[in-house]
Amino acid sequence: MNVDAIADLARLDLTDGERQRFAEQLEKILDYIDVLQSIDVEGVEPSAHAFEVVNVWRRDMVEASFSQECALRNAPERESGQIRVPKVVDDA
Amino acid sequence: MRRNVKAVKSVCQKLSTMPKENEMIYYQTLKDLSVALQAGSLTPSRIMGAFIARTKATEAALHSFICYDEGSALEQAEAADLRWKSGKNLSPYDGVPIGIKDIISVQGQPMTCGSRMLENYISPYDATVITKLRAAGMIIWGRLNMDEFAMGSSTETSAFGPTQNPWNLEYVPGGSSGGSAAAVAAGQTCIALGTDTGGSIRQPAAFCGIVGLKPTYGRVSRYGVTAFASSLDQVGPIGRSVEDVAAVLSIIGGRDSHDSTSVDVPVENYVHASTCEKPWRVGVLSEFMEGGGLDGDVSAAIGRVVKFYESQGCPIQPISLPNVNAGLAAYYIIATAEAFSNLARFDGIRYGHRSKSATDVASVYSKSRAEGFGEEVKRRIILGAFVLSGGFHDAYYTRAQKVRSLIRADYMRAFDDVDIILSPTAPTAAFHETEKCEDPLAMYLNDVYTVTVNMAGLPGISIPCGFDRNHMPIGVQLIGKPFGEGDLLAAARFYEKSHDFHGQHPLLADLAQTL
Numbered sequence: 001m002n003v004d005a006i007a008d009l010a011r012l013d014l015t016d017g018e019r020q021r022f023a024e025q026l027e028k029i030l031d032y033i034d035v036l037q038s039i040d041v042e043g044v045e046p047s048a049h050a051f052e053v054v055n056v057w058r059r060d061m062v063e064a065s066f067s068q069e070c071a072l073r074n075a076p077e078r079e080s081g082q083i084r085v086p087k088v089v090d091d092a
Numbered sequence: 093m094r095r096n097v098k099a100v101k102s103v104c105q106k107l108s109t110m111p112k113e114n115e116m117i118y119y120q121t122l123k124d125l126s127v128a129l130q131a132g133s134l135t136p137s138r139i140m141g142a143f144i145a146r147t148k149a150t151e152a153a154l155h156s157f158i159c160y161d162e163g164s165a166l167e168q169a170e171a172a173d174l175r176w177k178s179g180k181n182l183s184p185y186d187g188v189p190i191g192i193k194d195i196i197s198v199q200g201q202p203m204t205c206g207s208r209m210l211e212n213y214i215s216p217y218d219a220t221v222i223t224k225l226r227a228a229g230m231i232i233w234g235r236l237n238m239d240e241f242a243m244g245s246s247t248e249t250s251a252f253g254p255t256q257n258p259w260n261l262e263y264v265p266g267g268s269s270g271g272s273a274a275a276v277a278a279g280q281t282c283i284a285l286g287t288d289t290g291g292s293i294r295q296p297a298a299f300c301g302i303v304g305l306k307p308t309y310g311r312v313s314r315y316g317v318t319a320f321a322s323s324l325d326q327v328g329p330i331g332r333s334v335e336d337v338a339a340v341l342s343i344i345g346g347r348d349s350h351d352s353t354s355v356d357v358p359v360e361n362y363v364h365a366s367t368c369e370k371p372w373r374v375g376v377l378s379e380f381m382e383g384g385g386l387d388g389d390v391s392a393a394i395g396r397v398v399k400f401y402e403s404q405g406c407p408i409q410p411i412s413l414p415n416v417n418a419g420l421a422a423y424y425i426i427a428t429a430e431a432f433s434n435l436a437r438f439d440g441i442r443y444g445h446r447s448k449s450a451t452d453v454a455s456v457y458s459k460s461r462a463e464g465f466g467e468e469v470k471r472r473i474i475l476g477a478f479v480l481s482g483g484f485h486d487a488y489y490t491r492a493q494k495v496r497s498l499i500r501a502d503y504m505r506a507f508d509d510v511d512i513i514l515s516p517t518a519p520t521a522a523f524h525e526t527e528k529c530e531d532p533l534a535m536y537l538n539d540v541y542t543v544t545v546n547m548a549g550l551p552g553i554s555i556p557c558g559f560d561r562n563h564m565p566i567g568v569q570l571i572g573k574p575f576g577e578g579d580l581l582a583a584a585r586f587y588e589k590s591h592d593f594h595g596q597h598p599l600l601a602d603l604a605q606t607l
Contacts, residue, residue, distance in 0.1 A: 001478055003474060006474050006477045006478050006481065007474060007477075009477050009481060010432065010461075010473050010474060010476075010477040011436075011439070011454070011457040011458045011461060012458055012461045012462060012465070012470060012473060012474070013458045013459055013461070013462035014462065014470065015462075018467065018470060021467075022470070022471055022474055025471065025532050025533070026471070026474065026475060026478070028533055029424070029475065029532065029533055029536075032421060032533055033421040033424065033425060033488070034421075035417065035418050035421050036418055036421050036422060036425075036488075036491050036492060036495060037487075037491075038418070039415055039418050039491075039495055039498065041491060041494040041495065041498070044494040044497050044498060045494070045497055046490050046493030046494045046496070046497060047493055047494075047496050047497045047500065048323060048493060049309070049323045049353070049549070050309050050323070050496075050500055050546075050547065050548050050549025050550075050574075051309065051310065051355070051549055051574070053352075053353055055352075056352040058349055066216055066217075070216050071216070073214060073216060074212075074213050074214060074216070074442070074443035074444070075442060075443060076440060076441075076443070076444070076445070076446035077446065083441065083442055085441055085453065085456070086450065086451065086452050086453050086456055087452070087453075088453050
């Protein structure tokens with residue numbers, strides 16, 4: 001497993017120690033997981049849930065929601081009633 | 093050194109000076125406290141006071157809680173006092189405390205999920221289960237410790253330190269709902285809520301000698317509960333008796349418009365249903381009784397449970413689930429894949445930890461997550477990302493989902509012939525702290541008997557059924573049909589009625605001598 005590439009996909013910086021440990025541990029785990037390859041799954045439908053899940057509809061009605069203050073309360077940085085983030089788009 | 097001798101000695105000192113009548117409260121069942129409230133011999137404030145005193149005396153040694161708000165608990169108790177006084181109690185359980193795992197939102201209270209990522213997070217709203225408990229008047233009590241984001245089987249991955257097992261402080265309480273189980277076992281709360289994705293209610297209940305119920309998938313709303321693996325997660329009660337968990341299930345169960353996976357099946361009076369007695373056909377899972385990792389003491393204890401049902405006229409039938417041995421592998425693929433997806437929300441933008449050293453948006457994500465998540469969570473995110481990644485998706489994720497279909501079909505076929513399936517809850521009793529910390533696979537193997545129940549969406553319960561050679565509790569798992577909680581609870585209560593394992597409590601005061 002290319003741990004670096006996977007960590008990049010997961011937007012997760014790893015330390016050198018973590019990278020090394022994970023590579024070893026995950027190899028072991030993947031070896032164990034290989035038991036799956038011995039099961040005959042020919043013609044079996046995959047299931048995302050234990051029970052069939054159906055779409056649920058409700059009336060499109062406005063319900064009471066958070067105040068702005070409440071929604072912003074856990075924001076790491078805020079400014080003028082908004083969540084502050086680093087610049088996303090470069091100056092043209 | 094994690095075990096603090098000084099702390100334990102001070103606990104013992106405090107315990108010896110505590111009023112004896114408190115003992116009459118903190119080890120009572122929900123049922124007994126309810127009877128006392130109705131008779132007027134106890135008030136909610138008196139009850140809450142006893143649990144707070146017990147918590148203060150034992151918490152330094154156990155660390156079951158991440159935090160608790162004494163003022164809020166007493167305020168809720170005083171409101172309940174007034175309701176009982178004026179005959180306007182909201183339910184028979186009005187004013188009894190219920191401890192809450194730190195993964196369930198309670199408005200205005202912190203919710204860390206055992207993670208630095210959410211160290212300063214305050215829940216803006218109540219989870220549906222909390223709304224329902226409040227409607228029954230129950231006191232929302234404390235934030236119980238857990239493995240980080242419910243990923244672990246020992247409560248050792250909590251960013252805020254491990255919880256100790258009240259039966260012996262050198263042993264783990266199980267996990268991930270280890271704080272919930274330890275608090276109930278030690279008399280810090282009467283009952284508690286946990287969550288169970290692969291055994292996180294049943295295994296700690298077994299390790300702490302109490303009762304833990306994982307309801308059928310969809311029986312209880314997950315709204316306001318931080319998602320780990322959405323197709324597997326369920327909320328359920330951990331308590332001192334089968335009747336107690338039945339009572340709480342009746343309160344928290346039901347369809348919720350905020351959780352589209354909650355199912356519109358009527359909520360029974362599970363306390364009433366649990367009193368039903370009949371000759372259940374009991375299936376014994378041969379694959380689970382023959383596995384190499386099963387401890388001899390556990391195997392013998394489970395054998396005695398089987399004998400008991402047999403002696404009471406229940407037909408015993410060995411059953412086989414041919415694909416169950418691949419269950420753990422399929423589980424760890426599906427659970428980590430879903431976790432990888434669910435934990436994407438922790439990006440340092442809207443809430444949670446944001447790295448101070450991040451300079452642009454990409455590094456806000458990757459550094460905040462690096463600093464906020466602990467090692468087990470990172471390991472599972474990597475595994476989840478891998479099994480979903482291009483080129484591996486079909487071989488791992490899709491294949492695991494197919495195995496899941498097979499396992500569910502295996503169970504449903506078995507239920508043609510039996511009413512209840514019986515197995516150990518875990519291969520061993522509680523293990524020594526740090527024993528499995530360095531070996532993630534060994535830790536995962538602890539869940540081998542519980543995970544397939546989540547994969548099939550079935551209800552499962554662990555009840556105490558003995559002790560091993562170290563006097564650590566052993567649990568037996570009973571598995572029921574989908575939405576068959578009534579029958580499942582009845583079969584469990586039938587066993588409990590003839591045994592006294594659930595009435596035994598850890599002698600915390602004796603622990604000083606063992607150090």
